[in-house]
Amino acid sequence: MHYPEPISKLIDSFMKLPGIGPKTAQRLAFYVLNMKEEDVVSFSKSLIEVKRELLYCSVCGHITDVDPCYICSDKTRDRSTLCVVQDTKDVIAMEKMREYRGLYHVLHGAISPMDGVGPEDINVPSLLERLKDDEIKEVILATNPNIEGETTAMYIQRLINPIGIKTTRPAQGLSIGGDLEYADEVTLSKAIAHRTEM
């Protein structure tokens, strides 16, 4: 035994986090040793709170401490547009933009036959249930622009098509602030194919 019991337990806990190996875990644990007591207490408390007080919104699937979440229960939002995303972090990214005023639907994953994830393993059935609501006029399929995301978007689009709701997908093209020469070929070819008139 090299460490006193409490510190070796803390190192083990830090090592359970993604991207944190033994050396970093040790460094963090020793750092905690010298942190202000109130900071450590608040850290310890919020860990438990995140685990115990947060749940997924029963309407959209976003994480929340009240059900339905603050977005679903916000009466000022545009209830005719629904943005479908893969992850709660995508909702946060969208909200940071401060432009989209519609509602969300979090799939919690994407269709990936390679990993054995089918449409029924992600929140697709609850999405179809929501679409029975007459209010929704447009579904933005904002899944990730990769194989799994595209597959998922395509699959959902085919399900929605017969219902007659408009489906859209965010534009694909060059990143703002990026360099043309560093854009990958697929992105560049999409950007050229979908060029817009000035």
Place this chain on the structure above:
Amino acid sequence: MHYPEPISKLIDSFMKLPGIGPKTAQRLAFYVLNMKEEDVVSFSKSLIEVKRELLYCSVCGHITDVDPCYICSDKTRDRSTLCVVQDTKDVIAMEKMREYRGLYHVLHGAISPMDGVGPEDINVPSLLERLKDDEIKEVILATNPNIEGETTAMYIQRLINPIGIKTTRPAQGLSIGGDLEYADEVTLSKAIAHRTEM
């Protein structure tokens, strides 16, 4: 407000740790959300325990949950050798080696006039106190091989010299498994100067 309250508090706590920025903190907080409840509870508990149950050994200054620490109270250890290190992590590194069987003295820092750290700001007085003990025959000055560490070692060596206790310093030279071509000039020149006969 983009995040529910508990998660934004947890993100703030993670961001207080060294080397963890907003993006990593967010990733870790969301990871906690999906961790097993028992793991989160044990994480939360050990944070508090590390802060409340650990103290510095009153003899050697190593971190411990009992005073004196398990090294100082181990009767099988060689009480004639004292290894002086800068930090508790150095004790752990030494203990991992499983070869040194003597005692330790943790300075909790090094002399650094640039940062206003003098000999009385680190555990030097308590070291001199311990050396009055007749048992100690050798002091290994294992401070870091950099300016501050060398200065500290030299300072302590001058204090100990009149008492007539042997002082040593770990050998400096090439790292095992390293490449000669990548060794820095100072290390290489020390390695050549202190070359040993085969």
